[in-house]
Amino acid sequence: MSPADVAEAAIARMSARNPALNAIVLPLESLARTMAAQLPADAPFAGVPMVVKDLVATIAGVPTSYGTRVLQQVVPDHDSELVARYRRAGAVFIGKSNTPEFGLTPFTESEALGPARNPWDVSRTTGGSSGGSGAAVAARIVPIGHGGDGGGSIRIPASCAGLFGLKPSRGRLPMGPDAGDAWRGFVQEHVITRSVRDSAAMLDCTAGDDIGTPLSCPPQERPYLDEVQCEPGRLRIAATTEPFFADTSRGDPVHADCRAALEDAVALLRSLGHDVEIAAPTFDGPRLARAFLTVVAAECRADIEWMGEQLRRAPRNDDVEAATWALGLVGGSYSAADYASSVRLLQLAGRTVGRFFTQYDVLVTPTLGAPPFPIGALQPSSVERAALALFGTLRLGGVLRAAGLLDETARKVFGFIPYTPLFNVTGQPAMSVPLYWNAQGLPIGTQYVSRLGDEATLFRLAGQLERARPWAGRVPPSLA
Numbered sequence: 425m426s427p428a429d430v431a432e433a434a435i436a437r438m439s440a441r442n443p444a445l446n447a448i449v450l451p452l453e454s455l456a457r458t459m460a461a462q463l464p465a466d467a468p469f470a471g472v473p474m475v476v477k478d479l480v481a482t483i484a485g486v487p488t489s490y491g492t493r494v495l496q497q498v499v500p501d502h503d504s505e506l507v508a509r510y511r512r513a514g515a516v517f518i519g520k521s522n523t524p525e526f527g528l529t530p531f532t533e534s535e536a537l538g539p540a541r542n543p544w545d546v547s548r549t550t551g552g553s554s555g556g557s558g559a560a561v562a563a564r565i566v567p568i569g570h571g572g573d574g575g576g577s578i579r580i581p582a583s584c585a586g587l588f589g590l591k592p593s594r595g596r597l598p599m600g601p602d603a604g605d606a607w608r609g610f611v612q613e614h615v616i617t618r619s620v621r622d623s624a625a626m627l628d629c630t631a632g633d634d635i636g637t638p639l640s641c642p643p644q645e646r647p648y649l650d651e652v653q654c655e656p657g658r659l660r661i662a663a664t665t666e667p668f669f670a671d672t673s674r675g676d677p678v679h680a681d682c683r684a685a686l687e688d689a690v691a692l693l694r695s696l697g698h699d700v701e702i703a704a705p706t707f708d709g710p711r712l713a714r715a716f717l718t719v720v721a722a723e724c725r726a727d728i729e730w731m732g733e734q735l736r737r738a739p740r741n742d743d744v745e746a747a748t749w750a751l752g753l754v755g756g757s758y759s760a761a762d763y764a765s766s767v768r769l770l771q772l773a774g775r776t777v778g779r780f781f782t783q784y785d786v787l788v789t790p791t792l793g794a795p796p797f798p799i800g801a802l803q804p805s806s807v808e809r810a811a812l813a814l815f816g817t818l819r820l821g822g823v824l825r826a827a828g829l830l831d832e833t834a835r836k837v838f839g840f841i842p843y844t845p846l847f848n849v850t851g852q853p854a855m856s857v858p859l860y861w862n863a864q865g866l867p868i869g870t871q872y873v874s875r876l877g878d879e880a881t882l883f884r885l886a887g888q889l890e891r892a893r894p895w896a897g898r899v900p901p902s903l904a
Contacts, residue, residue, distance in 0.1 A: 427471030427516065431460040434473035434518050437565045445541045447550075447559035448475055448519035452486065456518040459511070467514025468629060474510070474568040474615070475560045478520040478537075479527045479553065480606065481507050481570055481613065490731075491525040491553075493536040494743045498734050505598040505634045506613055510570070513629035521569055522556025525748050526727050528720070530580050530841045531802055532556055535745050539799045542584060543900035544866055548796040551580035557616050558585040564903060568622060574611040575716075576791075576844025579856035582616050583791035583869030586858045586898060588886065589616045590623050593877050594851030595641035597627075598634035605639050607723050608767060610848040618896055620886040624648035627879065642877040656884035658697055659785040663690050664704035667842030669713045670793060677839040682790035685860035685868040689788055692859065696888060704787065705780040707846075712773060713838050715766035716845055721755030722763050728752040746813040747804055747833070774850040781852070781875045786885060789843045791856040791869035802836050843871055853879045857886055858895045865901065 425433070435453050442448050456473065463470045478489050482500040489496040503511065510517075522532050522540040532540040532555025540555040542548045543563040550559040557569025558581025571578040573591040582589025592612050599605055599613070614630075617623045628647045633640055665686050670677040693700050728749070732739035741749045780787070804812060838845075847854040853876075856869035874881045 427460040427463055428457070430471050431456045431473060431516050431518065434566055438518060441563045441565055444546055445543060445559045445563055446538050447522055447540050447556045447563065447565065449478055449522045449537045449556065450487065450520035452517055452519050455486070456516050459516045463514050464512055467512065468625060470514035472515055472568065473518045473566045474515045474570060475519050475521040475557055475566055476507065476517050476570045477523055477554050477557055477572060479523040480504070480572050483507055483517060486520065489536065491523045491527065491534040491537055492731065492744055494735060495731060504602065505600045506630060509630040513626065515568070518566060521560055523554065524552050525745050526724060527553035527572060527574060527577060528724060528748060528751065529553065530576060530837060533799060533803065541799065542796050543902065544586065545796070547798055548866070549584060549799055551584035551796065553577040554581045554616060558582060558587060561585065561587055561616050561618060562900060564899070567618060568626065569616045570613065571616050572611055572613045573848065574607045575848050576841050578614060578616055579791050579844050579854060579869070579871060580841060582856040582858070583867065584796040586867030586895065587616050587618060588620055588623055588855065588857060590614055590855040590879070590882065591847065591853060592627060592879060593641045593853045595637070595639035596631050596879070598637065600634040600636060608719055609639055609851065620652050620883065620890050621649065624652045624883050644880065648879060648883050651880045651883040652887035654884050656881060656888055658699065659885065660783070661693055661698050661700045661786045661788060662703040662784040663700055663788045664702060665790060666704055667709065667793060668707060668846045669709050669838045670842035671710050671835055671838065677793050677842060678790065679794040681795050681862040681868050682793060685870055686788065686790050688860050689870040692889070692892060693788070696892060703784070705776050707773060707776065712769065713834070715769045716849060717834060718758055718762060718766040719770065721751050722758060723755070724748065725752040725755035741817060746809055750812040770849045773846065777846070777850040777852060778876070785874060785881060787873045789871045791843065791871040793840050793842045795862055795866045795868055797840070802840065804833055808833070847873055852876050853882055855882050855886060857889055859889065859893055861898070
């Protein structure tokens, strides 16, 4: 098939399948046709269609909404560096994928763009914040979906949608030219794919510093695509189901299906010759979660102020969702010392994890604390939403924080993602691998983490797991 044929096939699938999923919120048919006709010579992904998340990554001449209503008409005049590298790799952009407002939640249900739905069960979430990309890849609209991961936002949709998703090491990929880092280095961008090979090959095309970066990573020794075919050798692997961030004072937050997925993965790893023992780094989970939320709340306030700059006016509470505005008010109520103390605590967690990986090559956990939940299940209740709106209108950030109105939402959120945010904080590469489906036919991922800068070990292990238990043939029932 010619690149033009492939582009038309992807556009046709988008037209047929996207209405039921809301995975792609801004189709780019004209751009896709232009790109397919003007491919760079000898590009490794020449003519391969993909979607770009509607957050952070900018395409020249295409609005980037950040999941908001008011930014849908703000059009950047340049590509972000990562998007420019996708172009040079030969990828063809067929649309912008759905995301929650400012990428703040592990589910994709913004008021502005609507919920992204899971191809395995359209009543359920496809995760977030790269939920639209996960849905588009799982529905076979495209083979590659761009994502960004600040608390698990590549790994979460990969788990929910039965896909492979790797968050690279801090500093592995460029964030320029419009940002130094994002969320104090928590955020790394990459892709969600069906195969390990495609993820590795795309990282080969995009990895490396860009001009003026404040974060850098040790360079790779050889192409990641080569690593996928290499046997990993006998690895020292630690496994745990103990949550890092969730509040366990109200009981065990981890669903039995996620524990079963971990046990299944451990058995597979042992059958492949690896040494696996039960072990994990230990933390004060609630304290770590509070520090993480402090940083995210402050970054949310900064995002709201940045939004006002784009709009060339002061931001208003009706520009964003009530929960976003409330979180921004909370972020504005913290002192500089609160913020600095939180950053210090989180950096110490990086020291703890670094020491742990002097003893082990890989840590394996469930990716999530629960299977994909029904859409709306983690949203604030109507009473909570009304209270958030009232406090937001009155701009009472300190009172809002003292009243704890966001605490219950945070508890539910970290119950769903008790494992992924830690490695955004500490910077290690981490991947979700689709090895297990529950009795309801929903995918349940397992997470694998290695040392900072050591994506090679993860790609070798992922390739071995993919060969031992191929998943590409498993498709959502509606597509079978």
